[in-house]
Amino acid sequence: MRIVVVGGTGHVGTYLIPRLVAAGHQVVNLSRGTRRPYAEHPAWEQVEQLTVDREAEDRAGTFAGRVADLAPDVVVDMVCFTEESARQLVDGLRGRVAHLVHCGSIWMHGPSRSIPLREDSETVPFGDYGVRKAAIARLLLDETARGGLVTTSLHPGHISGPGWHPINPLGNLDPAVWTALASGAPLAVPGIGAELLHHVHADDVAQGFQLAIERRDAAAGQAFHVTAPSALTVRGFAGYAASWFGREPALEFVGWDEFRAGTTPEYAEQSWEHLSRSQFASSDKARRALGYAPRYAPEEAVREAVEWLAGHGELDVELSAG
Incomplete structure (x- = not known):
C-alpha cells in the first residue's frame, strides 16, 4: 500500500515507519522537517520526505487537499490535536482515501470509575488535551458509522522509549x-x-498502528487502546x-x-x-480484533x-x- 504518515519522526513514527517499509509498503512522511527520528534505521532511506507546516496549512484550508493529492491508500495522522483539524482532514479525504488511522490518547477518558478502562467506558474527560482527544475520537467514530470515510483511532498510554x-x-x-x-x-x-x-513502549504502539493498517476490515470504525499489558x-x-x-x-x-x-x-x-x-486502559479489544501483542x-x-x-x-x- 501507499501510506502517508503525518508526523512520522516522533515517538511512534520512529518505530512505525521502519515497520511499514519492512512490510513492503511505500511510505511518505509529512513533517515540519525540524528533527530526525529518535532512532536511526536504514529504512528511512526508502521514505519520501515532504516538509509541511500543518498548522499554517490548516489555517489556509489547504492541508487536507495536499494529503489527498498524494494519492495514498492509507493516511496515518500522528499529530492531530484539535477537532477542527481532524474535521478538515476527514472532509478532504472522504471519497479519495480508503482508510484514516488517527493517534489519540487514553486521556480521551476521564478519571477511572472502574478498572480496567474499556474503549466504551463512560467517563468524563477533563483538561484541554483530554477533552480535545475525546472530541476527535467521537468525530471519527461518527464519520465511519454514517458511511463516510473509514477511520480507526488508536489510543496509547504514556509513550516510553x-x-x-x-x-x-x-x-x-x-x-x-x-x-x-x-x-x-x-x-x-x-x-x-x-x-x-x-505506560507503553513506542514500538508496541507502532505495532498497533501497523496491525490496524494491515487489518483494515477488523479496524474499520473502531477505537482501540494500545497500552502495556x-x-x-x-x-x-x-x-x-x-x-x-x-x-x-x-x-x-x-x-x-x-x-x-x-x-x-x-x-x-x-x-x-x-x-x-x-x-489502567485494557488493550484486550486490540488483542482480540487485531492480534495486538505488546512485548514490553x-x-x-x-x-x-x-x-x-x-x-x-x-x-x-x-x-x-x-
Whole structure:
C-alpha cells in the first residue's frame, strides 16, 4: 500500500515507519522537517520526505487537499490535536482515501470509575488535551458509522522509549525524581501511592498502528487502546525504579498542597494531570480484533528509556546490572 504518515519522526513514527517499509509498503512522511527520528534505521532511506507546516496549512484550508493529492491508500495522522483539524482532514479525504488511522490518547477518558478502562467506558474527560482527544475520537467514530470515510483511532498510554524522558513515578518529567531514587534520598509523593500510571513502549504502539493498517476490515470504525499489558501503581513504579539502582525507595507521602510547595508549578501540574486520572486502559479489544501483542511490560519500557538517558549523559545516574 501507499501510506502517508503525518508526523512520522516522533515517538511512534520512529518505530512505525521502519515497520511499514519492512512490510513492503511505500511510505511518505509529512513533517515540519525540524528533527530526525529518535532512532536511526536504514529504512528511512526508502521514505519520501515532504516538509509541511500543518498548522499554517490548516489555517489556509489547504492541508487536507495536499494529503489527498498524494494519492495514498492509507493516511496515518500522528499529530492531530484539535477537532477542527481532524474535521478538515476527514472532509478532504472522504471519497479519495480508503482508510484514516488517527493517534489519540487514553486521556480521551476521564478519571477511572472502574478498572480496567474499556474503549466504551463512560467517563468524563477533563483538561484541554483530554477533552480535545475525546472530541476527535467521537468525530471519527461518527464519520465511519454514517458511511463516510473509514477511520480507526488508536489510543496509547504514556509513550516510553529511548531518546526522551519518560513519565516518572510521580507522573511528571522532573529528572530529580530519578536521581532521588538512584541515591536513596527521600522522595515526596502526593497522595497515597496507589494511583495508577499506564505506560507503553513506542514500538508496541507502532505495532498497533501497523496491525490496524494491515487489518483494515477488523479496524474499520473502531477505537482501540494500545497500552502495556499491566499498569503501575506509584508505589510499585518507584520500587521498580529504585531497584534499577540497587536501592529501596524512601517515599514520604504528602498532601497535594505540600507537594506543590516543594516543586515547580509545571511539574506539580504534570503530576496532577497523570495521578488524578489514575488510569489502567485494557488493550484486550486490540488483542482480540487485531492480534495486538505488546512485548514490553511498563517497567521494562521505562527502564529502557532511563538507560538511554543515563548512557547519553542526560541523567546523572548509574543503573545496576540486570
